[in-house]
Amino acid sequence: MPTPILMPALSPTMTEGNLAKWMVKEGDTVSPGDVIAEIETDKATMEVEAVDEGTIGKIVVSDGTEGVAVNAVIAYLLEEGESADDIPADGGEAAPAPKKEEAPKEEPKREAKPEPKPAQQEKPAPAPAKSGGSSGRVFASPLAKRMAEQAGLDLNDVDGSGPNGRIVKADIEKAMEGGAPKKAAAQSAAPAQAPAAAAAAPAQAPSPDVPGLPSYKEIPNTNMRKVIAKRLTESKQFAPHFYLTVDCEIDDLLKVRKDLNAKSDKYKLSVNDLVIRASAIALKQVPAANATWTEKAIRIYDQVDISVAVAIEGGLITPVIRDAGSKGLIEISAAMKDLAGRAREGKLSPEDYQGGTFSISNLGMFGIKDFAAVINPPQGAILAVGAGEQRPVVKDGALAVATVMSCTLSVDHRVVDGAVGAEFLAAFKKLIEDPLTMLL
Numbered sequence: 001m002p003t004p005i006l007m008p009a010l011s012p013t014m015t016e017g018n019l020a021k022w023m024v025k026e027g028d029t030v031s032p033g034d035v036i037a038e039i040e041t042d043k044a045t046m047e048v049e050a051v052d053e054g055t056i057g058k059i060v061v062s063d064g065t066e067g068v069a070v071n072a073v074i075a076y077l078l079e080e081g082e083s084a085d086d087i088p089a090d091g092g093e094a095a096p097a098p099k100k101e102e103a104p105k106e107e108p109k110r111e112a113k114p115e116p117k118p119a120q121q122e123k124p125a126p127a128p129a130k131s132g133g134s135s136g137r138v139f140a141s142p143l144a145k146r147m148a149e150q151a152g153l154d155l156n157d158v159d160g161s162g163p164n165g166r167i168v169k170a171d172i173e174k175a176m177e178g179g180a181p182k183k184a185a186a187q188s189a190a191p192a193q194a195p196a197a198a199a200a201a202p203a204q205a206p207s208p209d210v211p212g213l214p215s216y217k218e219i220p221n222t223n224m225r226k227v228i229a230k231r232l233t234e235s236k237q238f239a240p241h242f243y244l245t246v247d248c249e250i251d252d253l254l255k256v257r258k259d260l261n262a263k264s265d266k267y268k269l270s271v272n273d274l275v276i277r278a279s280a281i282a283l284k285q286v287p288a289a290n291a292t293w294t295e296k297a298i299r300i301y302d303q304v305d306i307s308v309a310v311a312i313e314g315g316l317i318t319p320v321i322r323d324a325g326s327k328g329l330i331e332i333s334a335a336m337k338d339l340a341g342r343a344r345e346g347k348l349s350p351e352d353y354q355g356g357t358f359s360i361s362n363l364g365m366f367g368i369k370d371f372a373a374v375i376n377p378p379q380g381a382i383l384a385v386g387a388g389e390q391r392p393v394v395k396d397g398a399l400a401v402a403t404v405m406s407c408t409l410s411v412d413h414r415v416v417d418g419a420v421g422a423e424f425l426a427a428f429k430k431l432i433e434d435p436l437t438m439l440l
Contacts, residue, residue: 064141140167307356372404380415
């Protein structure tokens with residue numbers, strides 16, 4: 001019996017993912033440990049390895065398919081003596097089948113009580129007919145959408161051959177061979193469908209296509225962007241934010257950094273490395289700021305694990321420097337370079353970015369003077385770091401010029417009170433302005 005290859009769960013919270021790319025094709029022989037596919041989760045693109053030896057008999061889910069459920073069949077592996085004829089006729093429906101069978105068992109019980117439900121289902125019935133036209137939702141892989149946009153094809157006029165009718169690369173290529181007739185057909189069909197679409201409009205959400213808007217380009221939301229939107233919306237809704245800002249003079253810090261970098265070519269410390277080190281020490285000095293909220297209790301962590309925001313294509317990710325409080329500057333610098341590099345390549349594993357007790361977001365390299373970051377739930381605080389710039393300051397009653405860096409602490413008031421937040425910033429400022437103390 002051919003062995004089904006299932007969509008893996010690459011993190012504890014993963015329920016679905018995108019099959020970004022197959023690294024093998026049907027007929028290829030694989031051994032345990034061979035990379036067979038790349039799976040896109042909400043955080044990164046990760047490689048999937050073969051666990052058995054055999055031949056790829058059938059690829060069920062095509063490249064670029066979105067929303068593939070965990071444990072769904074994505075391919076079949078043939079062992080010695082087996083052939084493609086041994087693969088189940090239902091193909092990829094083998095894994096999801098139990099879910100489909102369970103639903104009808106419950107439906108008769110629910111539908112037996114309220115009779116109006118069948119009538120209610122008749123109202124949206126025209127929707128499927130419209131979905132193939134200009135007003136319905138179209139399911140297509142990211143690659144298929146890009147190809148259709150470049151070719152000027154309307155996805156509503158392309159028949160999908162992928163799972164659940166999803167439009168894949170092969171469907172676009174087939175449509176492109178047809179050329180202009182498909183566009184013409186779409187244009188001629190549009191007037192006939194317009195009245196139906198107009199009639200359905202009042203029942204739908206208000207359209208963003210209001211008069212006067214310029215032309216636009218739609219970029220489909222990736223899993224990462226959806227998760228960012230969900231988590232940060234929840235953060236603003238449920239975590240009562242308040243903000244504390246402190247200005248730090250960093251002339252001494254810049255001098256110490258320059259002197260340390262001149263001592264060896266084996267490392268190159270950044271201002272961000274020193275900020276991470278200062279934050280870790282300050283959190284050890286003020287452990288009440290190294291905390292998260294739960295409904296039962298406030299958790300104050302013994303270890304300082306700092307999440308550092310890294311901008312990547314399509315969003316951001318916060319890889320974690322574990323036990324930053326016990327690491328020196330060179331260790332922090334090396335860990336940060338490794339994590340940031342793998343983050344931009346999409347090669348982080350879940351343990352690299354999950355967890356963390358405190359976050360840092362630094363936009364100083366972009367020239368941002370100061371800003372307030374949104375707390376990364378379930379953490380209790382995040383430090384936003386601005387650019388160091390020369391500003392007028394008063395020293396000993398006289399006006400002088402110093403390099404000043406503004407830092408804003410966003411705090412969840414359920415976890416950290418104002419006095420605790422202020423105590424943390426005071427400890428942080430002292431370390432930044434007297435950097436030799438963080439080397440002790």
